[in-house]
Amino acid sequence: xxxxxxxxxxxxxxxxxxxxxxxxxxxxxxxxxxxxxxxxxxxxxxxxxxxxxxxxxxxxxxxxxxxxxxxxxxxxxxxxxxxxxxxxxxxxxxxxxxxxxxxxxxxxxxxxxxxxxxxxxxxxxxxxxxxxxxxxxxxxxxxxxxxxxxxxxxxxxxxxxxxxxxxxxxxxxxxxxxxxxxxxxxxxxxxxxxxxxxxxxxxxxxxxxxxxxxxxxxxxxxxxxxxxxxxxxxxxxxxxxxxxxxxxxxxxxxxxxxxxxxxxxxxxxxxxxxxxxxxxxxxxxxxxxxxxxxxxxxxxxxxxxxxxxxxxxxxxxxxxxxxxxxxxxxxxxxxxxxxxxxxxxxxxxxxxxxxxxxxxxxxxxxxxxxxxxxxxxxxxxxxxxx
Ligand SMILES: Cc1ncc(COP(=O)(O)O)c(C=O)c1O
Numbered sequence: 493x494x495x496x497x498x499x500x501x502x503x504x505x506x507x508x509x510x511x512x513x514x515x516x517x518x519x520x521x522x523x524x525x526x527x528x529x530x531x532x533x534x535x536x537x538x539x540x541x542x543x544x545x546x547x548x549x550x551x552x553x554x555x556x557x558x559x560x561x562x563x564x565x566x567x568x569x570x571x572x573x574x575x576x577x578x579x580x581x582x583x584x585x586x587x588x589x590x591x592x593x594x595x596x597x598x599x600x601x602x603x604x605x606x607x608x609x610x611x612x613x614x615x616x617x618x619x620x621x622x623x624x625x626x627x628x629x630x631x632x633x634x635x636x637x638x639x640x641x642x643x644x645x646x647x648x649x650x651x652x653x654x655x656x657x658x659x660x661x662x663x664x665x666x667x668x669x670x671x672x673x674x675x676x677x678x679x680x681x682x683x684x685x686x687x688x689x690x691x692x693x694x695x696x697x698x699x700x701x702x703x704x705x706x707x708x709x710x711x712x713x714x715x716x717x718x719x720x721x722x723x724x725x726x727x728x729x730x731x732x733x734x735x736x737x738x739x740x741x742x743x744x745x746x747x748x749x750x751x752x753x754x755x756x757x758x759x760x761x762x763x764x765x766x767x768x769x770x771x772x773x774x775x776x777x778x779x780x781x782x783x784x785x786x787x788x789x790x791x792x793x794x795x796x797x798x799x800x801x802x803x804x805x806x807x808x809x810x811x812x813x814x815x816x817x818x819x820x821x822x823x824x825x826x827x828x829x830x831x832x833x834x835x836x837x838x839x840x841x842x843x844x845x846x847x848x849x850x851x852x853x854x855x856x857x858x859x860x861x862x863x864x865x866x867x868x869x870x871x872x873x874x875x876x877x878x
Pocket of ligand 1: 565566567568591637641666668669688689690700701702819
């Protein structure tokens with residue numbers, strides 16, 4: 493028998509970490525009350541555990557949701573959403589500028605006879621056409637990202653939500669690049685929001701978790717699928733993420749302020765051909781970003797260096813304070829190269845159509861002092877003009 497330590501009248505101030513994979517019960521009635529009468533309690537950690545539930549409650553508030561479910565990664569949150577909304581013979585619609593693994597997940601679903609169709613979600617008429625197409629299976633889910641990778645195009649969530657409502661299709665918004673600090677898709681009419689908690693929400697590059705949240709009555713079914721398919725996140729990762737939440741606002745706002753200031757500064761640097769950030773007036777979705785992202789524009793930034801791939805390579809070798817990492821949303825600024833990383837397997841013709849060139853560098857801006865970042869970037873292109 494495990495020792496149980498009585499805490500008496502005292503309560504721990506910081507949330508405890510419950511690593512137990514199973515919970516014991518006094519008798520059969522106790523278990524019945526949990527299963528049948530909805531009494532609070534836990535049975536088995538793959539079904540649910542206190543650290544997941546605590547995190548879910550806090551994040552549901554952030555997302556303006558009535559419920560949230562934590563999953564083992566962003567990809568498992570997307571898997572859960574697909575499993576819950578499509579059966580063999582249904583169609584899932586998705587933006588044609590999604591995170592690469594999400595597009596691959598949709599292709600995988602064809603093995604289960606779920607049809608995936610990608611559409612240019614920046615063209616509302618094209619979305620409507622795809623939603624109402626009567627010669628194809630009915631569309632049950634539309635997936636878009638608030639900010640696309642790496643070009644940071646902004647999804648018109650309220651307009652897409654209105655279209656989806658009209659055609660009885662759920663709208664799922666992957667809000668990973670924005671975080672609920674600057675955009676809450678449910679407030680703009682989306683049915684579900686999904687986050688990779690691995691990124692800005694946990695914020696320290698030491699967690700892999702995901703979240704799906706909403707306001708409808710889907711929670712019991714989602715919890716059931718999460719348990720059957722084994723998609724829940726580990727207690728320690730939930731605990732770490734819970735610990736990150738009090739600083740989410742500070743981190744996200746500081747990173748967005750840095751990104752805005754850097755974007756303006758980068759437009760003045762002769763080594764930089766193109767700067768992509770929604771705060772810039774020349775960004776195609778500048779006005780929409782102002783409306784939907786509280787004017788913050790986000791912490792992601794992309795630049796095209798003059799000199800193409802060689803210039804990017806030199807930047808990575810010289811700007812050692814901005815490491816090349818295949819993730820984003822850390823407190824430290826990191827960079828990635830879409831052509832060799834996220835878009836490596838996208839056909840070149842498609843990359844060209846989208847404007848993803850060899851000189852394009854994606855930056856996830858952190859919370860370092862601005863002057864430090866500017867100095868680091870100058871190191872990246874030092875010797876360029878010599
Ligand atoms: C926009 C977006 N969605 C989803 C994911 C998947 O999240 P995870 O890596 O936590 O599975 C990522 C990961 O990079 C992402 O960038």
